[in-house]
Amino acid sequence: MAKNNRRGLGAALRNQDKKDEAVISGPAIIKQLKRHLAAWLVIAIIAGLLTFCYSAYKTFSARTPVSALVSFTYTGIEKGLDPKGRKFEIESMKNTKVVENALKEVGLGTDKIEDIRTGISFDYKIPQSAYDQLTAHSSVMDQASNGSLSAAQAMLDTKYYPTQFTVKLDLGKAGFSRQEGADFLNALLKKYGEHFYEEYGYNEPLGTAVTSLEYKDYDYAQQVDLFRNSLKTVKNYLDSLAKDDNTTFRSSVTGYTFNDLSDYAKTITSIDLDRISSYVSVNNVTKDKDSALAYYNYRIENLNRDKDEYTERLAALDTSIAQYQKDVIQVFGNGTDNTNTESTLHSEQYDSLFKQKTSVEASLAQTKQDIDYYISRRDALQNNKNSSKANVDKAEADIAALSNKVNDLVDLTKKTASDYYENVQFANAYNILIPAANSVGAGIKQAVNDSIKTIVIVEFFILAVYLAAAFIGAVKAACGRKAAKAGADDDDDDDFEEIVDAVKEKTEKAKKAVNNKKNKKK
Numbered sequence: 433m434a435k436n437n438r439r440g441l442g443a444a445l446r447n448q449d450k451k452d453e454a455v456i457s458g459p460a461i462i463k464q465l466k467r468h469l470a471a472w473l474v475i476a477i478i479a480g481l482l483t484f485c486y487s488a489y490k491t492f493s494a495r496t497p498v499s500a501l502v503s504f505t506y507t508g509i510e511k512g513l514d515p516k517g518r519k520f521e522i523e524s525m526k527n528t529k530v531v532e533n534a535l536k537e538v539g540l541g542t543d544k545i546e547d548i549r550t551g552i553s554f555d556y557k558i559p560q561s562a563y564d565q566l567t568a569h570s571s572v573m574d575q576a577s578n579g580s581l582s583a584a585q586a587m588l589d590t591k592y593y594p595t596q597f598t599v600k601l602d603l604g605k606a607g608f609s610r611q612e613g614a615d616f617l618n619a620l621l622k623k624y625g626e627h628f629y630e631e632y633g634y635n636e637p638l639g640t641a642v643t644s645l646e647y648k649d650y651d652y653a654q655q656v657d658l659f660r661n662s663l664k665t666v667k668n669y670l671d672s673l674a675k676d677d678n679t680t681f682r683s684s685v686t687g688y689t690f691n692d693l694s695d696y697a698k699t700i701t702s703i704d705l706d707r708i709s710s711y712v713s714v715n716n717v718t719k720d721k722d723s724a725l726a727y728y729n730y731r732i733e734n735l736n737r738d739k740d741e742y743t744e745r746l747a748a749l750d751t752s753i754a755q756y757q758k759d760v761i762q763v764f765g766n767g768t769d770n771t772n773t774e775s776t777l778h779s780e781q782y783d784s785l786f787k788q789k790t791s792v793e794a795s796l797a798q799t800k801q802d803i804d805y806y807i808s809r810r811d812a813l814q815n816n817k818n819s820s821k822a823n824v825d826k827a828e829a830d831i832a833a834l835s836n837k838v839n840d841l842v843d844l845t846k847k848t849a850s851d852y853y854e855n856v857q858f859a860n861a862y863n864i865l866i867p868a869a870n871s872v873g874a875g876i877k878q879a880v881n882d883s884i885k886t887i888v889i890v891e892f893f894i895l896a897v898y899l900a901a902a903f904i905g906a907v908k909a910a911c912g913r914k915a916a917k918a919g920a921d922d923d924d925d926d927d928f929e930e931i932v933d934a935v936k937e938k939t940e941k942a943k944k945a946v947n948n949k950k951n952k953k954k
Contacts, residue, residue, distance in 0.1 A: 464905035465898075472898040479890050487883030497603060498613045500621055500868040503596045506861035512593035515632040515861070522597050525624045526552040533626075534619040544607060551605030552620075556594030596865070617868040628862050633853035638669060639842045647835060651724050652717045652827050653809065656709045659834055663705065666838075666845060667697040673849060681856055683848040690852075693845055700837050708830045713809050715823040716816045728810035735803045742796035749789045756782055 506515055514520040524530075526549045535542050599621065603613045630636055642662045647655045674690035682689045688696075711717065718724040819827075 460906040460909060461902055464902035464909070467905065468898060468901055472894065476891055476894050479894055480887050483887045483890055484880070484883045487880075487886065496610075497600045498610065498617055498868045499598055499600045500617055500864065501596060501598055501866035502621060503863045503865050504861060505595065505863070506858060509595050510593060515858070520593075522554050522556075524627075525554075525599065525620070527627075530620065530623050530627050533623040534616055537619040537623060538612070538615045540608075540612065540616060548606045548616075551602035553600045553602070555598040555600065556596065601868070614868040621864050621867065625862050625864075629850070629853055629858065632861075633858060634846055634849040635669060636846075638665065639846050642666060642842050643839050645835075647831065651719045651727065652712045652824075652831070653724055654727060655831055656705065656712060659705055659831075659838060660701065660709075662838060663697050663701045663841075666841060667694055667701075670694040670697065670845060673852070677852070677856075679856060681852050683851040684855075685851045686844050686848045688844060688848050690848065693841065693848060696844075697841055700834070700841065704830075704834050704837060708827065708834060711823075711830070712827055713812050715819040715827075716813050717819040717823050717827040718813065721813065724813055725810060728806050728813070731806045732803055732810070735799055735806065739796060739799045739803065742792055742799060746789065746792045746796060749785060749792060753782075753785050753789065756785065 504520075508515060508517065509520060512520055528545060528549070531545055531549055531552075532542050535545070535548070599617065601608070601613050601617045603610060606613060606616075608616060642665070645658060645662060647658055650658065670690050670693050674694060677690060680689065
């Protein structure tokens with residue numbers, strides 16, 4: 433009996449130590465999560481839909497800008513240069529001519545061009561190669577910290593130029609509806625592509641200047657000179673294209689290469705033009721003999737001045753070349769007496785002087801030939817009689833035929849060069865990656881893209897509230913169990929007191945029984 437009493441006493445004491453503890457278990461939290469699951473799902477779905485609807489409202493609002501994405505992939509754009517080697521300016525896309533052509537393309541008025549130009553803006557994207565180089569800067573910095581100055585300089589010299597641009601149109605500033613804005617922006621991108629090929633492709637002003645030549649306003653000798661200059665200009669242009677062409681391009685439109693057309697220009701000059709020139713000179717074909725003589729004398733005088741200038745420049749270049757101090761490098765040998773310890777190098781400046789000299793020599797030689805040519809024509813005109821009407825009619829007919837050949841050459845040059853620039857040189861130079869769109873599908877896609885970040889933030893917040901609610905519910909449940917347990921512990925304490933009293937009573941009875949026995953023995 434005493435042993436059982438001690439066991440009950442120990443249990444009561446242990447319960448007394450743990451009566452202030454509240455245990456929160458994993459199953460309890462999971463139970464609370466299941467309890468609030470339906471409410472969380474409903475709230476999360478409603479919040480996501482509301483966020484998306486707000487983004488869609490902003491997207492389809494007339495004041496939200498429309499945008500498109502373009503890229504440039506020609507040689508030099510990675511250095512921030514245009515195809516002519518100058519600084520590239522994306523702002524040229526909104527120049528007045530391009531904007532006006534785009535407005536005419538979609539049938540909109542051109543009275544607010546400046547407002548529209550103000551509403552056009554650009555954003556750019558750094559190419560992936562730039563990010564790859566940025567990740568390598570940590571190693572460069574490590575080398576720099578170890579004393580490698582060149583490594584640090586390499587990092588400082590690194591520059592990045594964008595190759596992709598986002599073109600945006602502010603509809604509020606432009607005064608367009610969303611549909612009008614999308615149509616205009618797409619027309620602008622198209623017209624800029626045409627402007628790009630006109631600016632950097634075929635030399636349109638050259639062809640226009642040649643074909644618009646009003647040669648009939650001049651005397652016959654002057655007409656010959658005009659065509660000679662025109663043919664020379666076209667041939668030089670074709671030679672420059674042939675030099676830059678590394679593919680031996682043959683146009684699918686004309687069937688010619690640049691060298692073919694250059695030879696054609698040379699043939700026209702050496703056969704047709706020289707034949708007409710000699711006929712005019714031999715037969716003194718002229719509209720006004722005195723005016724022709726004055727023209728020849730004027731040309732000879734100007735050419736003599738050019739000859740004097742070229743002569744002086746050539747002498748100055750010879751002097752500069754003779755006095756130029758070449759770069760000297762020291763060579764350390766093996767210590768023998770026969771080792772040459774110095775060497776000279778021609779620098780870029782030294783080479784440039786020689787190139788200038790060669791160019792001046794060629795110009796001087798050509799000028800001397802032109803002087804002799806005009807002197808011979810002047811002398812022939814002075815010593816011979818005026819030509820007959822038959823000579824004049826033949827010269828005019830031959831010059832008209834020559835004009836047709838020159839115009840045909842210019843047309844072939846234009847078609848061949850345009851074909852080359854659009855399909856070879858600038859085949860992928862300018863690309864519209866993502867056009868402006870106003871369709872429902874495109875609007876919904878843009879709304880989704882714009883709302884993703886906001887939806888994620890809202891859903892994370894709702895999830896955090898959901899988890900917190902489940903945890904708080906589990907805590908409250910644990911506290912309820914604690915209170916119930918505390919009531920049960922109070923009942924155990926009452927039983928314990930009763931047991932103690934019973935033990936005391938029995939102990940007293942036992943003591944009395946012992947005392948009684950002792951008294952009886954006495």
